[in-house]
Amino acid sequence: MGRLDGRVALVTGAGSGIGAAPAARFAAEGASIAGLDIAKPADEAWAEVSANAPGAIFHEADVRDEAAVKTAVGAAVERFGRIDALVNAAGVVGFGSAHLLEVEEFERVVDINLKGSFIVAKHVIPTMLEQGSGSIVHVASVEGLVGISGQLAYNASKGGVVLMTKNMALDYSPSGIRVNCICPGGVETPMTAMLNMEGLKAIGEKLRAVHLLGRFAKPEEIAAAALFLASEDASFVTGSSLVVDGGYTAGHRISLD
Ligand SMILES: NC(=O)c1ccc[n+]([C@@H]2O[C@H](COP(=O)([O-])OP(=O)(O)OC[C@H]3O[C@@H](n4cnc5c(N)ncnc54)[C@H](O)[C@@H]3O)[C@@H](O)[C@H]2O)c1
Numbered sequence: 376m377g378r379l380d381g382r383v384a385l386v387t388g389a390g391s392g393i394g395a396a397p398a399a400r401f402a403a404e405g406a407s408i409a410g411l412d413i414a415k416p417a418d419e420a421w422a423e424v425s426a427n428a429p430g431a432i433f434h435e436a437d438v439r440d441e442a443a444v445k446t447a448v449g450a451a452v453e454r455f456g457r458i459d460a461l462v463n464a465a466g467v468v469g470f471g472s473a474h475l476l477e478v479e480e481f482e483r484v485v486d487i488n489l490k491g492s493f494i495v496a497k498h499v500i501p502t503m504l505e506q507g508s509g510s511i512v513h514v515a516s517v518e519g520l521v522g523i524s525g526q527l528a529y530n531a532s533k534g535g536v537v538l539m540t541k542n543m544a545l546d547y548s549p550s551g552i553r554v555n556c557i558c559p560g561g562v563e564t565p566m567t568a569m570l571n572m573e574g575l576k577a578i579g580e581k582l583r584a585v586h587l588l589g590r591f592a593k594p595e596e597i598a599a600a601a602l603f604l605a606s607e608d609a610s611f612v613t614g615s616s617l618v619v620d621g622g623y624t625a626g627h628r629i630s631l632d
Pocket residue numbers: 387388389390391392393394411412413414436437438439464465466467468487488491514515516517558559560561562563564565566567
């Protein structure tokens with residue numbers, strides 16, 4: 376028996392990394408899956424989802440495009456009749472300090488990470504309201520809680536997701552909808568793969584070292600947190616920011632050696 380038997384999950388960013396992991400894990404736990412991403416997932420990855428969740432659908436859509444999101448959400452409701460869990464994992468990273476950052480780049484990052492998460496939730500919530508139940512899991516970041524140099528737009532977008540989570544929890548808890556976010560530390564995904572390139576390896580090593588566990592997470596470790604929040608195990612959890620960061624935000628380890 377799976378932890379999400381009979382449930383329906385819509386996962387954005389399902390084509391890669393942190394979004395692909397809950398799509399696969401939720402399917403393995405018995406959920407029907409609707410994936411949404413601007414880019415198609417690799418055939419093997421989606422085959423794994425479909426093997427466990429026969430009838431799984433995938434929609435190519437940009438989370439910034441409200442009409443496309445509405446169509447994708449509508450297709451999921453038409454196919455499965457309900458949406459029990461939304462995992463909002465579509466996102467991009469962005470670099471630049473304030474005086475060097477083009478306004479267009481700031482808008483791109485905030486539009487995808489913050490506005491996109493809002494748009495998808497906006498179109499899923501009416502179905503959850505009709506059901507009187509649902510769980511929304513936004514993928515924020517530790518960078519929505521603490522700063523990191525040179526990533527102004529990313530920090531701002533993820534800080535916005537953390538507060539948007541609390542706002543949605545306030546507005547929808549009376550209707551049986553729980554809303555939480557996950558704040559991952561570094562995760563080994565295509566987004567962070569650049570840190571394995573020659574020239575950036577030293578930064579990658581430093582970043583991994585400031586996680587107390589000395590490494591980045593695997594996407595499956597974030598999917599496990601998403602599964603908890605989406606499942607009945609989290610029936611009393613709403614408005615929270617679940618930090619899954621290998622100790623990144625715990626503080627500073629001072630060594631006298
Ligand atoms: N990798 C990390 O270290 C890390 C840490 C904390 C939080 N996050 C967050 O997790 C989420 C997933 O990141 P990831 O590491 O899996 O990255 P990723 O690049 O592997 O996956 C991101 C996915 O989002 C999709 N996407 C991008 N723009 C989109 C758009 N406009 N519309 C629809 N889909 C779009 C991409 O096609 C991709 O499939 C992001 O929100 C990211 O900010 C990542």
